[in-house]
Amino acid sequence: MINIDTLCLNCMTDTGGGLVCPHCKCEPVSPQQTAIALPMRTLLNDRFMVGRVLGQPGGFGITYLAWDTVLDTAVAIKEFLPLTAANREPGGVTVLPNSEQDREFFQYGLEIFLQEAKTLAQFSHPNIVRIRDYFATNNTAYLVMDYHQGRPLNVFVKENGGRLTEAQALTIMLPIMAGLEAMHDKGFLHRDVKPQNIYLTDRNLPVLLDFGAARMAMADATQTMTVMLSRGFAPFEQYHNKSRQGPWGDIYACGATLYYLVTGQVPADALERQHQDTLLPPLQLNPQISLEFSRAVMTAMAISPNARPKKIGVFRDRLTAAGQQALPARVVQTPPIAVNRAPPDKRQARYSSKSRGPGRAGVMLGAALLSVVVLVWLAGHRNSVNMPAKLDQASGLVSAELKSPFPAADNEGEKVIQTVTPPLEATATVPLYQPEPQAEKQVVRNNSPAGGTGNSCENKSRHADCLLGNAEDRRVGWCVPADGGQYVCIPKPAPGSRQRFPPDARHPPPLGFRR
The missing domain is CATH 3.30.200.20 (Phosphorylase Kinase; domain 1)
Incomplete structure (x- = not known):
């Protein structure tokens, strides 16, 4: 039983009654x-x-x-x-409460x-x-x-040159997304995924903190969304308190977090992108990442929820595949081939060891040296890439075949371990996300919305690139995938428009979820 009277209140270790804590060098009481x-x-x-x-x-x-x-x-x-x-x-x-007017809001x-x-x-x-x-x-x-000792992810990025490699970003975010997928399956949303809310423990375990549903609910009640949201990481639909919420919001935030990790730049805010989207794909800011990784991130960050992956597991699988494609060639060790040698001829006994030694021994020595050179070169090439040897598609975790890409973490810096989750029951201002295993597919019709024209996109590859980050095409309008592998161009609202997003007539709910 520890004597709480001698605990250091700065680090919660026993001071032994001393005036200064031997662990953190602080006074026990401050x-x-x-x-x-x-x-x-x-x-x-x-x-x-x-x-x-x-x-x-x-x-x-x-x-x-x-x-x-x-x-x-x-x-x-x-x-x-x-x-x-x-x-x-x-x-x-x-x-x-600050006033009687605030009492109801506080109790809510x-x-x-x-x-x-x-x-x-x-x-x-x-x-x-x-x-x-x-x-x-x-x-x-x-x-x-x-309580975990460690540091927030944004601090880790700054300590490591301002941005991470693709391998490091995947090592951190794939487990986080696995946790989010488990939450979504239970009907819970996070609504505030960002680097500041991801904590790396002293054992380099990424942990997701600070759920934002309660904060969002209070923002809905007071119409203060721009104050409560995390700019650059919040999807466009969170700026509108009546917009349908679902896993697609957390998918956007995960994509924005990955964007920040590999580029070192906070992406442009979704509200600004809705009027003029000039967001550059991460590959243009960091040419060392793979094309598939860059495309997956930009798809997750699509302004329209319908253009994003429908489930976070789909996004996670695509990132896992991108990580595997970026792996360098691996050395395959084959077993030695057994050769049946005939017994030595009696005539060979007349030859001395000196006469036959230089030929066979020289060849074997040369082959051995060549093998060493090749293996050393391949090992150096593999280390320079700094990718994990294997990504487990089922769990999204990195196998332990290679050393973790993280440097050894010290015990400095602690993060607020704060958490909030969505409510158990749906209310008028806090919609409860309810997953469904099956639902009838919704088809985007090629109808002209009010104030604009709808054009069927016959050039499928061009508009697929549009969804993956072609800023020039996205200025024209959203390209929403419809049944039959076609795309529908939907013009964006005029700047300054107060039209609620997403317009129900033009954006049906993502497949598999209720409106």
Whole structure:
């Protein structure tokens, strides 16, 4: 049993009663970094002792490093505290609405926060942050999560030259997408995938944090979407609170995250791209990535949800195939061929070892040296490519045949382990995504929408490239795939148009999902 009175509240290790922590070199007791945070050593739910604030307090809540006095382990605790609607009681721990007008809004968000905690607590995946407990006190609510040492993905990118290789990007994102696929199968959405919400632990395990459904619901209620969204990573339909939400939104965000990882640039915001799309394919910014990888990313980032993959598993499989095509030639070791030699002729006994040695020994030595040279050259060529030896299509994980492309991570820098998931029940402002195994296919008709003309695209390959990132073609309109392998050009709305996206008459829901 650890004595909590001697715990360092900065790193949750035992100081042994010293004035300075031998682990982090900090004083065992120090004031919080922000006045709005809970005082250190506050005991929550008669179990969790609050330590320092992790990361920077956000507009939606505060996350603390804490100590579980029952299990004797460090945890991360997220406190629901939307600063737009509430604040802390001066000198106390109770959270109070800013005004009577904000009270209803605060209670609405609080209920969703607890609902989502209950949902996620039943979900388990190695690449999704785990909820240990949740409870309500101090007139607000708290999530208790696993605490991981490591760093956010955006920090990792900056520490490694500003961008990653295709192999490193796949090593990180394929497991994340496997976790998202498991969530989508249960009917849950993340709605805030971005590098800041992907955490690399000290064992280089990528973990997805900070679910954004509750934040999006509160934004819907206050019409403050542009404030709540992550620019560059949020799909266009999230800017409209009445647009149908589904897996296609998380697919866009994953594509945008991959774009950032291999280029080092945050992609243009979807709202800006809707008016004039000048987004360059990642291959033009990083010629070392493969063409298939670049095309897969641009397809996932299509402005129209109908032009993206319908399921994240389809996107993940395409990325896996792209990674395998980019692999260098592998050395195949064949077993030696057995040769039956006739017994030596008696006449050979008259020859001395000196006379027959230089011929056979010289040939064997030369062959051995040549084999070594070839193997060394191939090994050097393979290392220069820095690709994993094999990608498992079933799990999306990288096999352990080669050393991980990650450098050894240190223990510096911790990330807020914060999580929110979609509610259990559908509400008027928070649509619940409901997957269906089968559904009747919707056909895009070649009808002229109001204010524009619809033209059947006979040049299929040209408009397939349009979906994969040809900015010149996409200025004309969206190219939506229809049945029969044809495409339909749909003109974009005029700049400044207030028409709701996606227009129901022109964009049927993606196949396999309800409207």
